[in-house]
Amino acid sequence: MKLEEYEQHKPQIATYPDLAGRRVLITGGSAGIGRATAHAFSANGAVVTIVGRRLERLQKVVEALPGKAFAIAADLTKKEDLERIVKEAVEHMGGLDALVNNGANGECTEEFTRASCYERHFQLHVTSAVTLIGAALPYLKKKRGSVVNVSSILSVMPSIDDPSYSVAKAAQDKMTENWALKFARDGVRINAIRPGCVMTEVYETWAEREGRSLEDLMDEWGAAHAMGRVSTPEEQAAVILFLSSASASYITGASIRVDGGSELGFWYNKLELDRNANSSSNQAIRNEK
Ligand SMILES: NC(=O)c1ccc[n+]([C@@H]2O[C@H](COP(=O)([O-])OP(=O)(O)OC[C@H]3O[C@@H](n4cnc5c(N)ncnc54)[C@H](OP(=O)(O)O)[C@@H]3O)[C@@H](O)[C@H]2O)c1
Numbered sequence: 042m043k044l045e046e047y048e049q050h051k052p053q054i055a056t057y058p059d060l061a062g063r064r065v066l067i068t069g070g071s072a073g074i075g076r077a078t079a080h081a082f083s084a085n086g087a088v089v090t091i092v093g094r095r096l097e098r099l100q101k102v103v104e105a106l107p108g109k110a111f112a113i114a115a116d117l118t119k120k121e122d123l124e125r126i127v128k129e130a131v132e133h134m135g136g137l138d139a140l141v142n143n144g145a146n147g148e149c150t151e152e153f154t155r156a157s158c159y160e161r162h163f164q165l166h167v168t169s170a171v172t173l174i175g176a177a178l179p180y181l182k183k184k185r186g187s188v189v190n191v192s193s194i195l196s197v198m199p200s201i202d203d204p205s206y207s208v209a210k211a212a213q214d215k216m217t218e219n220w221a222l223k224f225a226r227d228g229v230r231i232n233a234i235r236p237g238c239v240m241t242e243v244y245e246t247w248a249e250r251e252g253r254s255l256e257d258l259m260d261e262w263g264a265a266h267a268m269g270r271v272s273t274p275e276e277q278a279a280v281i282l283f284l285s286s287a288s289a290s291y292i293t294g295a296s297i298r299v300d301g302g303s304e305l306g307f308w309y310n311k312l313e314l315d316r317n318a319n320s321s322s323n324q325a326i327r328n329e330k
Contacts, residue, residue: 042263042270044256047240051275054084057286061086064134065285066127066177067141068117068169071098073241074191074281075143077274081282083108087139090130092117117145117169118161127176137180139285142170143191146243149205162209166192167216174220178229185228187289189281190217192233194300214296221294230293232284237300238262238271267302 065082069075070091079089083106090111093099099112111133115122131137144165149158170190180186196210214233221231238244240259248255263270280299283289298304 059287063138069143077278158205166209187230190233233296237303
């Protein structure tokens, strides 16, 4: 599938009138899913604060957003940074009504049994989310606020490349359920999305590393999804937006698959393998004759 064809898979941003004026904090907001989410909230009249390590990249996104927006340069793996994020976001926006723990992508490049890989992924996907939710709760309780954690299909499927990521995302999903239960009667909803493969910078880097085109890499990953393609960041943002809105007022503790049916994809892969195996064994038989 040509990269341009993904343009048609950027859904129109839905309108949720209750989101106008809501104050939203989004981690990893300068690229990929986080950036698309910032755009979706801002287009709905929400005030947005985005977090990332590089201020320049954040500022570019802030300038491109249609509404009021702020940037906080912080590293989610650093305790001292984590502790100031909510405080600064509240200072910028005058309060906080919604939090999106989008975290950050990135595989662990070390040997995957190394404890440091687990520490890094737990820091990025669990400790950061727990710390930010904890600090945000007093504000969220006042406004019947909500949290969306960006998980992954690898929270329920094992990863052959980086098990530490998969283990951390599974823990993040469990945290979503536990915290949703704990704070449901305070009016705070806590949910998650489980993306399949999303075309973001991580795959550009990957393609470069392997000396392949991004299109080729995305085709390969797309084949593992029942729908036969990867997703756009905007398709993920659309569900985050819905979960943060009053239209999702009766949903909490859910982890919604936004994966083009990749958890069903096993059968597609199997059929594909069978087809290839049949054609090569047929070829071998023909050659023998
Ligand atoms: N892409 C996928 O296929 C996919 C699939 C399933 C789940 N997810 C999940 O979706 C989330 C977003 O992924 P993505 O692909 O959209 O990411 P991305 O395009 O790589 O963007 C990552 C964002 O996080 C920021 N960031 C990276 N490391 C950080 C750190 N240590 N502290 C603070 N900010 C940091 C980056 O800015 P700076 O570099 O300037 O800090 C950037 O804004 C992640 O939780 C990922 O696990 C992604």
